[in-house]
Amino acid sequence: MIEESTDLAVEPLLDARGVIKRYQGVTALDGASLQVAPAEIHALLGGNGAGKSTLINVLSGITTPDAGTITLAGRRVDIRRPSDAHAAGITTIHQELSLVPALTTLDNVFLGRETSARFLGLKLKLDRRRMAEHVAELAEEFGITQEDLALPVGEFGALKKRVVEIVKALAFDPRLLILDEPTSGLEDEEKQHLFGHMRRLRDRGVSLIWVTHHLEELFGLADTATVFRDGRTVDTLPVADTTVDRLVDLMFGGAAEEFSGTTNPHVHEASSDGTEILRLENVNRANVLRDISLEVKAGEIVGISGLAGAGRTELARVIMGLDKLSSGQISVRGNRTRISDASHAYKKGLAMVPEDRKQLGILADLSVAENISISNLSSVSRFGFVINRKEEAERGDTFRRRLSIRTPDVKMRIGNLSGGNQQKAVVARCLNTEPALVIFDEPTQGIDVSAKVEVHNLIREFVASGGAAIVIASEVGELVELSHRVLVMRQGRIVGRVDGVSHALAQGQGEQLKQRILSLSARSEQS
Amino acid sequence: MSTQGTTTKVLSTVGVPIAIVLVVLVVVFQILSPVFLEPSSVRDYITNAIPILLITVGVAIVITAGGIDLSVGTVAGLSAGISLWALSAGASTVVGILAGLATGVLFGLINGLLITKLAINDFIVTLATLNIAAGLLVVLTESVSLQGISVPGFSSLVYGRILGIPTSFWIAVIIFAAMQFVLVRTMLGRRIFAVGVAPEAARNAGVDVPGIRLSTFVISGLLAGAAGVLLASRLGTVQAFLGVGYEFTAIAGAVLGGVSLAGGRGSVWAAVVGGLLLATVQQGLRLNGVDPVYFSIVTGLCIIAGVVFDRGVQRIVFNRMLGRPSGGPPRDVQKTDDVMAGASAGSRADS
Numbered sequence: 001m002i003e004e005s006t007d008l009a010v011e012p013l014l015d016a017r018g019v020i021k022r023y024q025g026v027t028a029l030d031g032a033s034l035q036v037a038p039a040e041i042h043a044l045l046g047g048n049g050a051g052k053s054t055l056i057n058v059l060s061g062i063t064t065p066d067a068g069t070i071t072l073a074g075r076r077v078d079i080r081r082p083s084d085a086h087a088a089g090i091t092t093i094h095q096e097l098s099l100v101p102a103l104t105t106l107d108n109v110f111l112g113r114e115t116s117a118r119f120l121g122l123k124l125k126l127d128r129r130r131m132a133e134h135v136a137e138l139a140e141e142f143g144i145t146q147e148d149l150a151l152p153v154g155e156f157g158a159l160k161k162r163v164v165e166i167v168k169a170l171a172f173d174p175r176l177l178i179l180d181e182p183t184s185g186l187e188d189e190e191k192q193h194l195f196g197h198m199r200r201l202r203d204r205g206v207s208l209i210w211v212t213h214h215l216e217e218l219f220g221l222a223d224t225a226t227v228f229r230d231g232r233t234v235d236t237l238p239v240a241d242t243t244v245d246r247l248v249d250l251m252f253g254g255a256a257e258e259f260s261g262t263t264n265p266h267v268h269e270a271s272s273d274g275t276e277i278l279r280l281e282n283v284n285r286a287n288v289l290r291d292i293s294l295e296v297k298a299g300e301i302v303g304i305s306g307l308a309g310a311g312r313t314e315l316a317r318v319i320m321g322l323d324k325l326s327s328g329q330i331s332v333r334g335n336r337t338r339i340s341d342a343s344h345a346y347k348k349g350l351a352m353v354p355e356d357r358k359q360l361g362i363l364a365d366l367s368v369a370e371n372i373s374i375s376n377l378s379s380v381s382r383f384g385f386v387i388n389r390k391e392e393a394e395r396g397d398t399f400r401r402r403l404s405i406r407t408p409d410v411k412m413r414i415g416n417l418s419g420g421n422q423q424k425a426v427v428a429r430c431l432n433t434e435p436a437l438v439i440f441d442e443p444t445q446g447i448d449v450s451a452k453v454e455v456h457n458l459i460r461e462f463v464a465s466g467g468a469a470i471v472i473a474s475e476v477g478e479l480v481e482l483s484h485r486v487l488v489m490r491q492g493r494i495v496g497r498v499d500g501v502s503h504a505l506a507q508g509q510g511e512q513l514k515q516r517i518l519s520l521s522a523r524s525e526q527s
Numbered sequence: 528m529s530t531q532g533t534t535t536k537v538l539s540t541v542g543v544p545i546a547i548v549l550v551v552l553v554v555v556f557q558i559l560s561p562v563f564l565e566p567s568s569v570r571d572y573i574t575n576a577i578p579i580l581l582i583t584v585g586v587a588i589v590i591t592a593g594g595i596d597l598s599v600g601t602v603a604g605l606s607a608g609i610s611l612w613a614l615s616a617g618a619s620t621v622v623g624i625l626a627g628l629a630t631g632v633l634f635g636l637i638n639g640l641l642i643t644k645l646a647i648n649d650f651i652v653t654l655a656t657l658n659i660a661a662g663l664l665v666v667l668t669e670s671v672s673l674q675g676i677s678v679p680g681f682s683s684l685v686y687g688r689i690l691g692i693p694t695s696f697w698i699a700v701i702i703f704a705a706m707q708f709v710l711v712r713t714m715l716g717r718r719i720f721a722v723g724v725a726p727e728a729a730r731n732a733g734v735d736v737p738g739i740r741l742s743t744f745v746i747s748g749l750l751a752g753a754a755g756v757l758l759a760s761r762l763g764t765v766q767a768f769l770g771v772g773y774e775f776t777a778i779a780g781a782v783l784g785g786v787s788l789a790g791g792r793g794s795v796w797a798a799v800v801g802g803l804l805l806a807t808v809q810q811g812l813r814l815n816g817v818d819p820v821y822f823s824i825v826t827g828l829c830i831i832a833g834v835v836f837d838r839g840v841q842r843i844v845f846n847r848m849l850g851r852p853s854g855g856p857p858r859d860v861q862k863t864d865d866v867m868a869g870a871s872a873g874s875r876a877d878s
Contacts (some may be wrong), residue, residue: 386712
């Protein structure tokens with residue numbers, strides 16, 4: 001069916017409407033739409049989990065939507081697999097480079113689409129000469145020389161790899177090029193070069209969808225911006241007519257309403273005389289953490305805010321001994337410690353509820369009780385090595401009742417529980433180690449609203465009984481409600497410290513607080 | 528719990544489907560050839576199968592932790608050689624046994640350290656030590672004669688009888704029971720499962736993942752050493768290339784029993800049943816006068832048929848738990864949150 005739409009001044013190149021995608025009860029896209037004009041740079045913005053990546057996956061054929069239509073240059077397209085996207089003229093450059101380091105630039109460009117020299121109808125060998133002729137001019141334009149074409153891509157720096165990806169994408173004349181966080185891993189000067197390339201692409205008539213977290217990069221480059229929030233399109237507006245503040249507002253504006261009422265922030269101040277549990281001094285880890293200093297006292301919740309890639313999880317991993325630090329000091333309860341691995345961290349009284357519960361948190365094939373006991377098996381064992389399974393089940397059951405983990409039996413496989421109940425079991429696992437400090441990394445990700453409230457209350461109860469907590473969360477509203485203090489991270493650094501959160505909340509200044517945190521995490525130092 | 532729930536639970540236990548196949552096969556072979564279940568016949572084929580069963584259990588434990596050990600066969604062969612060498616040099620039975628076991632443990636330790644400390648892929652490391660152990664045995668058999676060595680105490684490991692049953696049978700049963708105990712009742716066993724299910728999650732939960740992986744290779748080495756000692760006791764002679772190829776029979780037996788190569792699902796007795804099934808098929812063919820040149824082909828077909836059968840049973844069981852008509856794909860099971868109320872964590876056979 002070809003439907004011509006004539007009512008628009010300029011017919012959009014891409015018109016995606018009503019796109020819905022659900023994953024196991026989580027709605028990633030809730031009727032999102034996106035219109036991209038021919039030959040424009042179109043920024044796609046939104047907080048973590050807004051649905052940008054899902055839409056890109058839909059457009060590039062990695063996932064199939066549950067509903068929605070995609071029209072390309074007036075023609076309905078049905079994208080079921082990556083090759084369909086290619087055939088339609090949509091090419092995506094993903095955040096993680098998809099080049100094969102050992103292959104030459106030329107072979108990478110033609111990977112899977114090689115031209116072969118034929119003999120008696122059989123493809124015998126790659127016809128590198130023909131392939132080189134095909135891309136020579138294009139490569140030249142982007143500063144890739146003949147010699148570069150013959151070099152393995154692994155020898156190039158981040159920018160040049162990006163450029164090879166662009167050449168690879170352009171070699172087959174896409175009409176729409178999707179760039180997912182193309183500046184990640186690039187130095188400032190390299191970014192400027194990349195932006196030059198993007199302008200050149202637009203001048204050639206290619207439309208670009210540009211996904212970025214760095215709002216200040218848009219100005220002077222992007223023509224239009226579309227903002228996603230919670231899987232829906234909030235607004236599409238010309239970049240020239242807007243500001244960073246306006247965009248931040250669009251990206252996160254709804255967070256406030258969504259949160260009020262979901263939890264009951266019985267405002268409580270951190271006990272000011274709490275003893276210090278954890279102290280970090282000038283902690284560095286090559287390229288991911290820079291000069292981090294912080295301390296956490298008993299009885300307080302310290303929130304850590306920041307966009308994806310700011311280094312929040314990396315910080316948690318260094319504290320738990322999962323990653324090594326390159327310099328700096330960590331002290332637990334006043335004693336300088338070198339935490340060699342996570343088992344050591346647990347013995348020191350640290351515990352963690354990891355991000356990505358399904359992959360990194362639960363042990364899906366073990367039972368609920370076994371998941372709870374795993375970090376402190378001695379607590380249910382005799383003679384130091386034999387597990388008393390009766391005691392293990394009883395202990396599991398105690399936690400089941402205390403934390404309201406909804407399962408008919410703690411001997412049930414944890415993988416069959418709902419996300420919220422799985423998460424409560426992971427919290428129980430931490431509590432079973434009688435920790436002094438628990439790190440909660442995205443503790444409410446992918447769990448429903450009521451479970452969210454329960455997890456929040458568990459965290460509050462834990463600190464009220466003398467524990468200390470670090471909470472990492474992408475939703476600023478959640479952080480503000482939960483934390484006594486918030487640290488804002490950007491590019492591996494702590495760029496802001498917001499104290500007296502509960503005090504500000506009590507005075508009804510939650511909204512201003514959120515704006516402050518958001519602008520700290522999204523903006524570069526200059527602006 | 529309803530009857531259906533109980534049936535479902537039993538069938539979903541690792542090793543049960545293949546145990547049913549084993550019983551059916553034994554009945555069929557007995558009908559085809561009435562000597563099949565004669566005591567002397569059973570005694571022979573079980574005694575012959577025991578070294579491989581020990582290796583199978585060792586490999587099953589490594590696989591349960593998500594690893595693989597290819598070196599077990601030739602390490603067993605080398606252990607047999609070292610054991611006989613010690614005896615031929617005048618060592619006592621005890622020292623002979625310890626020499627064989629130590630060889631296995633040493634190789635397990637080397638495998639484990641290379642894999643965990645140098646972060647080399649376990650497939651590659653154990654492929655290398657497979658060759659090294661095989662080569663060492665060749666060198667050993669070239670240098671000293673390991674023919675017809677008979678030390679009465681040592682031979683009695685296999686040829687001795689306790690209550691009319693060969694000593695090696697009792698030894699194997701004790702080892703299997705001990706290993707099953709380790710796997711399902713101890714902290715080490717629990718951590719082995721945790722590492723096999725999700726190594727990253729286990730690490731986040733404070734499990735010393737490299738340490739656990741190392742222990743599984745040491746256990747596997749120890750069992751290969753024990754297999755070597757029993758081989759040496761039975762044969763009294765060790766030739767170059769003893770044990771070559773055993774590793775594949777062992778891996779096949781473990782997988783046939785229902786031990787998942789993906790890790791996190793395994794049981795000692797399931798591995799033993801899987802290994803016994805392969806041995807039983809060979810014995811049945813032999814007694815029915817099938818030319819041994821076909822054994823390898825039949826074994827291969829058995830492995831495929833057994834795994835397909837096991838998976839078919841699992842599929843039916845899962846669908847039944849979900850209240851779906853059978854035949855649908857079982858892969859959605861992981862995602863289903865609100866059903867399977869009657870199913871407990873069924874990844875292990877409880878002893």
